[in-house]
Amino acid sequence: MTALSINLNKIALIRNSRDTEYPSVAVHAARCIAAGANGITVHPRPDQRHIRADDCYELASMLNVEFNIEGNPFAPATKSDRIGVSDYPGFMEIVRLTKPAQCTLVPDTDSQLTSDHGFDLRKDGDRIAPIIAELQGLGVRVSLFMDPDPLQIRLAKSVGADRIELYTGPYAEKFGTPGQDTALSQFISASETAAELGLGLNAGHDLNLHNLFLFKNSVRNLLEVSIGHAFTVDAIEMGLDKCIKAYLSCLR
Numbered sequence: 001m002t003a004l005s006i007n008l009n010k011i012a013l014i015r016n017s018r019d020t021e022y023p024s025v026a027v028h029a030a031r032c033i034a035a036g037a038n039g040i041t042v043h044p045r046p047d048q049r050h051i052r053a054d055d056c057y058e059l060a061s062m063l064n065v066e067f068n069i070e071g072n073p074f075a076p077a078t079k080s081d082r083i084g085v086s087d088y089p090g091f092m093e094i095v096r097l098t099k100p101a102q103c104t105l106v107p108d109t110d111s112q113l114t115s116d117h118g119f120d121l122r123k124d125g126d127r128i129a130p131i132i133a134e135l136q137g138l139g140v141r142v143s144l145f146m147d148p149d150p151l152q153i154r155l156a157k158s159v160g161a162d163r164i165e166l167y168t169g170p171y172a173e174k175f176g177t178p179g180q181d182t183a184l185s186q187f188i189s190a191s192e193t194a195a196e197l198g199l200g201l202n203a204g205h206d207l208n209l210h211n212l213f214l215f216k217n218s219v220r221n222l223l224e225v226s227i228g229h230a231f232t233v234d235a236i237e238m239g240l241d242k243c244i245k246a247y248l249s250c251l252r
């Protein structure tokens with residue numbers, strides 16, 4: 001079964017647009033879980049534009065499903081500019097304090113609009129390896145955000161990752177166009193490389209109710225998808241419970 005992990009970034013984005021605690025990220029997480037979500041994902045960025053360090057602490061204290069924290073391991077500590085909002089202690093400090101089931105390392109720069117590429121481990125492998133070892137020493141499963149590049153996936157294995165998360169933006173972009181099958185074939189071969197190496201396979205970014213079923217039924221051994229952007233809009237249109245069930249039905 002492929003686990004559905006709901007990314008709550010966009011709920012936090014709405015919350016942060018006013019000086020209020022509504023909507024509560026924790027309450028929304030509980031509602032997603034009650035509706036059948038298998039996990040919760042957050043991506044605390046240094047500017048705390050959406051998910052804050054405080055959200056991570058609260059979620060870590062309450063979740064009874066897999067908690068996946070995504071981010072750049074080199075993201076530095078920053079000062080909060082909002083009254084009542086804690087400073088951002090640095091990505092690795094958040095993970096040390098919360099010890100989630102899984103940490104997905106993502107090579108985002110601090111100013112990026114969103115995540116839009118995987119690691120280049122030829123460049124970053126040497127400095128990522130000790131971080132992976134530290135997290136695993138804390139009992140945290142480590143996944144690396146990767147492009148569907150077999151060479152890079154082999155390097156992910158060599159630096160000790162437990163899993164990779166395939167960045168599915170390029171697949172989503174080509175879905176429904178003449179380039180769809182070529183794009184998908186890259187992810188299929190990447191999944192076969194991961195399976196050959198014994199790397200667990202996750203996937204995420206721009207997955208939705210239109211493109212998820214084909215992806216899930218094309219790649220091998222997909223363990224988890226993390227979905228937030230499209231899910232949030234779909235839930236507004238369909239209702240949360242119905243939306244969770246619609247996404248789960250794509251994963252059966």
Ligand SMILES: CC(=O)[C@@H](O)[C@H](O)COP(=O)(O)O
Binds near residue numbers: 007010226228
């Ligand atoms: C790593 C990834 O693809 C997403 O999980 C990421 O969290 C999206 O970040 P934003 O929600 O800030 O666009």
Ligand SMILES: NCC(=O)COP(=O)(O)O
Binds near residue numbers: 007165204229230
């Ligand atoms: N890792 C992908 C994720 O958590 C959510 O990505 P998106 O569905 O918001 O594009």
